[in-house]
Amino acid sequence: METTSNPIGVLLLRPLSPYLQQELSKRYALFKFWESPPNLRREFLGEHSNSIKAVVCNGVQGADAEIIDALPLLEIVASHSSGLDKIDLDRCRERGIRVTYTPDALTDEVADMAILLILATSRRICAADQHVRSAEWKNADFKLTSKFSGKSVGIIGLGRIGSAIAKRAEAFGCRIGYHSRSLKPNSRYKYYPSLTDLASDSQIIVVSCALTRETHHIVNRGVMDALGRDGIIINIARGSHIDQAELISALAEGRLGGAGLDVLEHEPEVPDLLAQLDNVVLSPHAGASTYETRKTLADLVVGHLEAHFSNKPLLNAVI
Numbered sequence: 001m002e003t004t005s006n007p008i009g010v011l012l013l014r015p016l017s018p019y020l021q022q023e024l025s026k027r028y029a030l031f032k033f034w035e036s037p038p039n040l041r042r043e044f045l046g047e048h049s050n051s052i053k054a055v056v057c058n059g060v061q062g063a064d065a066e067i068i069d070a071l072p073l074l075e076i077v078a079s080h081s082s083g084l085d086k087i088d089l090d091r092c093r094e095r096g097i098r099v100t101y102t103p104d105a106l107t108d109e110v111a112d113m114a115i116l117l118i119l120a121t122s123r124r125i126c127a128a129d130q131h132v133r134s135a136e137w138k139n140a141d142f143k144l145t146s147k148f149s150g151k152s153v154g155i156i157g158l159g160r161i162g163s164a165i166a167k168r169a170e171a172f173g174c175r176i177g178y179h180s181r182s183l184k185p186n187s188r189y190k191y192y193p194s195l196t197d198l199a200s201d202s203q204i205i206v207v208s209c210a211l212t213r214e215t216h217h218i219v220n221r222g223v224m225d226a227l228g229r230d231g232i233i234i235n236i237a238r239g240s241h242i243d244q245a246e247l248i249s250a251l252a253e254g255r256l257g258g259a260g261l262d263v264l265e266h267e268p269e270v271p272d273l274l275a276q277l278d279n280v281v282l283s284p285h286a287g288a289s290t291y292e293t294r295k296t297l298a299d300l301v302v303g304h305l306e307a308h309f310s311n312k313p314l315l316n317a318v319i
């Protein structure tokens, strides 16, 4: 723990960045949750509960009911992420705890990652790299791959990130369709009220919606079958949007062409079967992990806490 004369305690759940830790410890008493052994976390929270008024979390580890309930003085949860699915929002509402997040600041990076995964999956760039490094190139030409330019791309969730992906895919000459809960009147892309219809009409599906009870396993076997044996699924949102067991079966049995996944259902666990598939490209939930964005997100989080503790209006407040 690092302390200053300021009595406000801030609980940081994950390391995130040295810069964020430095900026928080300049202003608050900083408690680093990951430094306490997992079997002693309840005691750790109990020991510091008379000081902690803020929790800083991200899209991988959020303020769940256990953490919230252990902190009676908690006033604000500041997320270093645009996804809110790991925060118990109902509990925060009940307790009157403010919640902030960081949309927009990471949109470009995550959209870039989606395009990167589309290209890497369709052009099999990881296998191609191995082909060169292993000197297999001397023995055989690399196999043919699939073109991305001009493909039809179906986007699930035309929000900030989904729209940025659509814009990039348009530059590749792709036809864009989307599925969400409602038609976007200002969008020129075709709206599909049925996700299965979107999948039937697309060669590539990109998941970019929020994870909620309704979107858990939104990509199920029916959607995979509709996309078909040459289809590619990209997920830069949350692992639980896809029924991962069905995805692995579809990829292994050749009922689906490929998948590019920045997120997994039980990350950081990676099923052996998935890791062995050569039609899959995997990334460790790194869509927003760039130097540039980490600094911006850290400044936003610190700004949210400063505004809250000096009774100023909160930007990006969900509650």
Ligand code: NAP
Binding pocket: 081, 082, 083, 084, 103, 104, 106, 110, 156, 157, 158, 159, 160, 161, 162, 179, 180, 181, 182, 183, 208, 209, 210, 211, 212, 214, 215, 236, 237, 238, 262, 263, 285, 286, 287, 288, 289
């Ligand atoms: P956003 O602007 O709020 O967009 C979310 C979209 O989800 C909305 O367009 C919404 O459309 C759609 N949606 C919600 N419920 C739906 C449903 N039942 N069926 C279909 N669509 C639904 O959020 P964003 O900033 O684009 O971020 C999207 C997600 O990306 C985040 O929630 C987060 O999980 C993920 N993310 C991942 C990374 C990473 O590192 N890989 C980084 C940042 C964010 P409607 O309201 O029209 O339904």
